Amino acid sequence: MTTRRDWLKAISLALGVVLAGTAFAPAQAAEKVTVFAAASLKNALDAINGEWLKQTGKEAIVSYAASSALAKQIEQGAPADVFISADLAWMDYLADKKLIKADTRSNLLGNRIVLVSGKSDAPAVEIEPGLDLAGLLGDGRLAMGAVDSVPAGKYGKAALEKLGLWPNVAGKVAGAESVRAALLLVSRGEAPYGIVYRTDAAADANVKVVGTFPEDSHPPIIYPVAITADSRNADAAAYLEFVRSPEAAALFQAEGFTVLE
Incomplete structure (x- = not known):
């Protein structure tokens, strides 16, 4: 016959299991x-x-x-x-x-920074002083990470400045919240060219690397x-x-x- 004491023991045991489970959950999350x-x-x-x-x-x-x-x-x-x-x-x-x-x-x-295009037939270019990057862009935009905060954007701007290309393209930059967001603009065809890391370009089959920036054109990545x-x-x-x-x-x-x- 079940007594009141038996019921109390059962309730206490059940509460103990619940409390133990509650105490264990944060420990699991902390791992x-x-x-x-x-x-x-x-x-x-x-x-x-x-x-x-x-x-x-x-x-x-x-x-x-x-x-x-x-x-x-x-x-x-x-x-x-x-x-x-x-x-x-x-x-x-x-x-x-x-x-x-x-x-x-x-x-x-x-890492390295590269110039990418969303067109499979885009010609390779030598990234050097005198490159007509503005001409390549035409009426389109140059996708980059935000040049005042996103590292890839800062590296890209530094390289363009060092090569003397920045003044002609500064007004054509489409600043993105991250380098992957810039990559997506090119991958989707929303920007004809973009500056991203070499590793990002390798991760997206819809973009083609058309040029690699000289290592001495920007601070080490x-x-x-x-x-x-x-x-x-x-x-x-x-x-x-x-x-x-x-x-x-x-x-x-x-x-x-x-x-x-």
């Missing part, structure tokens, strides 16, 4: 490493995160956007564990505000990585180590990046 990464890293980092999940059983959640936007979000308190920027400037921005763990910072990757100052995730360091591993290096190289470590 997911939150990564803020430059948009140009998407293909490579998706593949790396797949390997991370396969080998560890743990998930990395990635927010892809322009490095400028991600840095500002971290500054405003967004809960990121790891930040991978497409340039040194935005990592320096967070470092100056003590928002990254300085001893975890390193230069991870290099460097992707730094670091753990954020507010991260309390015990898995962040292990994830960072994995991103720096030879296995991850092979996946980055497969997408066209230069591995610096």
